[in-house]
Amino acid sequence: MRAVQAPREDEVVRVRGLTKTYPAVKGRRGTPGTPEVRATDGVELGVRRGEVFGLLGPNGAGKSTLVRQLTGLMRPDAGSVEILGHDIVRHPERAARLLAYLGQESSALDELTVSLAAETTGVLRGLDVRRARAERDAVLEELGLAPIAGRALKKLSGGQRRLACFAAALVGERPLLVLDEPTTGMDPVARRAVWAAVDRRRAERGTTVLLVTHNVIEAETVLDRVAVIDRGRVIACDSPAGLKEQVSGEVRVELVWRERAPLEVPEVAALHERAAESGRRWTLRLAPEEARAAVATVTGGAAFAALDDFTLATPSLEDVYLALGGAARQGLVKA
Amino acid sequence: MSVVPAQVLPGGVPAVPETARDTDGLGPPARLWPSLAAVYRAQLSRARVARIPLLFVATFQSVGIAVMMRGVVDSGTEAQSVVAGSAVLVVAYVALNLLSQYFGQLRASGGLDHYATLPVPPAAVVLGAAAAYASFTVPGTLVTAVFGCALFGLPLSNLWILLLVIPLAGAALSGLGAACGLLAPRPELATLLGQLGMSAALLLGVLPADRMPEIIRLARDLLPSTYGVEAYARTFDGRPDWAVVLADLGVCAGVGVVSLAVATWAYRRAAVR
Numbered sequence: 001m002r003a004v005q006a007p008r009e010d011e012v013v014r015v016r017g018l019t020k021t022y023p024a025v026k027g028r029r030g031t032p033g034t035p036e037v038r039a040t041d042g043v044e045l046g047v048r049r050g051e052v053f054g055l056l057g058p059n060g061a062g063k064s065t066l067v068r069q070l071t072g073l074m075r076p077d078a079g080s081v082e083i084l085g086h087d088i089v090r091h092p093e094r095a096a097r098l099l100a101y102l103g104q105e106s107s108a109l110d111e112l113t114v115s116l117a118a119e120t121t122g123v124l125r126g127l128d129v130r131r132a133r134a135e136r137d138a139v140l141e142e143l144g145l146a147p148i149a150g151r152a153l154k155k156l157s158g159g160q161r162r163l164a165c166f167a168a169a170l171v172g173e174r175p176l177l178v179l180d181e182p183t184t185g186m187d188p189v190a191r192r193a194v195w196a197a198v199d200r201r202r203a204e205r206g207t208t209v210l211l212v213t214h215n216v217i218e219a220e221t222v223l224d225r226v227a228v229i230d231r232g233r234v235i236a237c238d239s240p241a242g243l244k245e246q247v248s249g250e251v252r253v254e255l256v257w258r259e260r261a262p263l264e265v266p267e268v269a270a271l272h273e274r275a276a277e278s279g280r281r282w283t284l285r286l287a288p289e290e291a292r293a294a295v296a297t298v299t300g301g302a303a304f305a306a307l308d309d310f311t312l313a314t315p316s317l318e319d320v321y322l323a324l325g326g327a328a329r330q331g332l333v334k335a
Numbered sequence: 336m337s338v339v340p341a342q343v344l345p346g347g348v349p350a351v352p353e354t355a356r357d358t359d360g361l362g363p364p365a366r367l368w369p370s371l372a373a374v375y376r377a378q379l380s381r382a383r384v385a386r387i388p389l390l391f392v393a394t395f396q397s398v399g400i401a402v403m404m405r406g407v408v409d410s411g412t413e414a415q416s417v418v419a420g421s422a423v424l425v426v427a428y429v430a431l432n433l434l435s436q437y438f439g440q441l442r443a444s445g446g447l448d449h450y451a452t453l454p455v456p457p458a459a460v461v462l463g464a465a466a467a468y469a470s471f472t473v474p475g476t477l478v479t480a481v482f483g484c485a486l487f488g489l490p491l492s493n494l495w496i497l498l499l500v501i502p503l504a505g506a507a508l509s510g511l512g513a514a515c516g517l518l519a520p521r522p523e524l525a526t527l528l529g530q531l532g533m534s535a536a537l538l539l540g541v542l543p544a545d546r547m548p549e550i551i552r553l554a555r556d557l558l559p560s561t562y563g564v565e566a567y568a569r570t571f572d573g574r575p576d577w578a579v580v581l582a583d584l585g586v587c588a589g590v591g592v593v594s595l596a597v598a599t600w601a602y603r604r605a606a607v608r
Contacts, residue, residue, distance in 0.1 A: 071452050073451055073606070074607070075607065085359055097361040098360055099452075101448070103448045104445070105448065105449070107440070107441060108441060108447070108448075108450060111381040117377075119373075120373045120377040123373035124370050124450070124454075124459075126366075129373075
């Protein structure tokens with residue numbers, strides 16, 4: 001863990017020593033108990049004005065607990081959260097006036113039409129009705145939702161519903177957007193609409209974005225900086241490129257076998273010891289010259305007959321997560 | 336928008352007076368009435384999508400009970416309390432049972448986060464939803480009352496009293512329903528509590544009180560819907576005692592204020608965990 005950095009002047013969100021422990025639950029008949037869980041463990045973060053800051057980690061890493069504490073929905077056991085200078089631990093009700101939050105659940109809006117969901121959210125965010133309607137129309141137009149404005153959210157596909165909730169989050173401008181996996185289930189067109197809307201707000205108003213994701217491809221393309229979260233702790237925090245430099249000496253080799261791996265070939269058996277196995281797929285992290293040798297082995301002779309597919313790739317944030325000692329082997333999504 | 340000056344470090348003394356920093360970057364809070372109206376309108380629109388079948392169920396159930404009781408009681412005061420009881424039962428079904436289910440599910444699914452991260456007064460969310468659910472009951476209550484009066488040969492002249500009974504009994508019952516839904520640790524428990532409340536309103540409100548043992552009559556007095564039932568039942572008399580009717584409605588109103596306040600407290604508690 002790095003030493004605590006001196007606070008910077010342009011920090012919009014400042015988190016220090018944030019800790020939350022869920023108490024142990026005693027087992028009852030038929031259900032086993034769960035031990036005490038440290039959902040966030042001394043988290044330190046600083047999000048700068050105008051940046052897209054990511055929280056990356058597998059399910060259960062503590063991202064959502066951290067976000068709930070940042071948005072005033074949950075009181076931490078210890079530590080401080082400051083947003084634009086306001087103490088959110090002491091005044092959790094101020095969070096709603098500083099940030100717009102897109103959670104993972106849409107059940108509060110599901111039975112409303114897209115148009116009414118956006119308008120109602122705007123009024124509840126403090127706009128008068130006329131202003132809420134004007135902003136609603138502008139946002140629905142911007143996100144390409146105007147043609148389905150009159151349809152109820154629960155009649156829409158998962159991606160369209162997500163986009164409608166994102167629209168509701170944008171009505172009633174806030175200097176900070178907290179988006180919890182905003183693009184889940186969206187097609188590429190909708191994703192582009194989301195990131196274009198985010199970019200426009202950053203450029204025009206200096207809006208800051210805190211993004212929760214477990215999608216490494218998205219993280220690499222849209223984030224300015226990313227905090228990698230594992231078991232409630234920040235295990236690294238840097239730009240995606242900076243993080244990838246930490247594992248730049250490695251190449252990822254993925255091998256997919258037709259039926260089974262030809263372990264009778266000694267070189268393949270040697271690779272097996274270093275591979276992370278998932279069905280017919282092996283993932284190896286190797287030095288470049290080792291990777292060349294491995295590819296030469298599997299593309300020639302007996303091994304090649306058993307090979308279905310192989311790829312060579314430069315490291316992704318997933319490799320960074322694993323190299324940093326991330327606990328979950330399969331938690332991150334590459335799509 | 337300014338950010339915090341460097342002097343304002345954790346543990347340090349604020350370099351700017353607290354009042355000057357208070358509004359720094361803060362958006363406007365939503366005021367009570369506009370946000371109440373917005374929640375009410377949004378909830379009412381849900382009726383079109385999700386509630387209409389349930390409103391039919393509520394009406395047919397009450398009409399069915401009135402028909403069933405026709406075989407048991409003939410006329411007189413017993414008939415009056417059957418008609419009044421089955422009409423108010425629609426309010427109990429929708430405001431108590433359906434609202435407790437709604438808030439129970441909203442809480443369990445994390446839907447409350449949406450409201451909790453908007454600067455909206457808790458009372459606006461609770462009152463807006465309660466008012467909308469009370470409004471859902473209007474057609475069913477009127478249909479049941481008119482049908483019941485025709486069935487038992489009672490006068491329709493004082494039907495207008497329902498315009499007071501529905502909002503006041505509706506406030507008391509929907510406050511209770513919202514509080515049950517928001518306080519129940521699991522959504523199944525919220526549903527169960529709503530069902531129990533509805534059953535109590537059915538048994539204690541529709542069946543004529545004179546035939547009940549003492550303890551049941553005591554329970555009947557504790558149920559807020561009873562006063563709505565009695566207020567309406569009294570207006571069937573040739574010359575109703577309006578003071579007693581008003582007193583009954585006053586009890587409904589008082590219980591309504593208390594139960595809506597409890598529901599608002601329950602909302603605050605459920606929203607920030």
